Amino acid sequence: MTDADAPLELIGLDAGAATVYRDLLARGGGTVDDVTAAFGLGTGQALALMERLHHSGLLSRRSSGEYLTVDPRHALRAPVLSRERHWRPSGRPPGRSARCSTRPGGRAAANRRRG
Numbered sequence: 001m002t003d004a005d006a007p008l009e010l011i012g013l014d015a016g017a018a019t020v021y022r023d024l025l026a027r028g029g030g031t032v033d034d035v036t037a038a039f040g041l042g043t044g045q046a047l048a049l050m051e052r053l054h055h056s057g058l059l060s061r062r063s064s065g066e067y068l069t070v071d072p073r074h075a076l077r078a079p080v081l082s083r084e085r086h087w088r089p090s091g092r093p094p095g096r097s098a099r100c101s102t103r104p105g106g107r108a109a110a111n112r113r114r115g
Contacts, residue, residue: 013056020049021058021069029059029068 008018023038024030030038035046050067053059059067 013052017049017052021053024053024059024067025069025072029066031066 008021013021020035020039024035027034032043032046032050035041035050036043039046041049050059054061054067058070058072060070061067
């Protein structure tokens with residue numbers, strides 16, 4: 001795995017999907033037929049792959065059936081941050097302490113008194 005693969009792998013894409021995404025990114029997008037021809041996949045396989053990329057936020061789908069690539073800097077930000085939050089036991093951003101919400105009289109205590 002290269003450094004370029006790491007962000008795509010973090011959101012659950014395998015090497016094949018990452019290769020197809022990079023190809024589409026270089027062209028700005030494409031259709032299922034384009035992916036079928038370029039990678040020798042069956043129509044069903046190509047459609048499933050593009051739908052996976054679409055649901056990952058890496059492609060947007062037009063009503064014409066064409067898929068457009070989403071800038072990976074924007075598309076990967078939310079899923080990567082979400083996974084990072086999931087990996088951290090506290091669910092807090094790095095450097096954030098728990099003292100505001102756990103000590104007596106802290107924010108959590110004030111919220112419990114209100115509700």
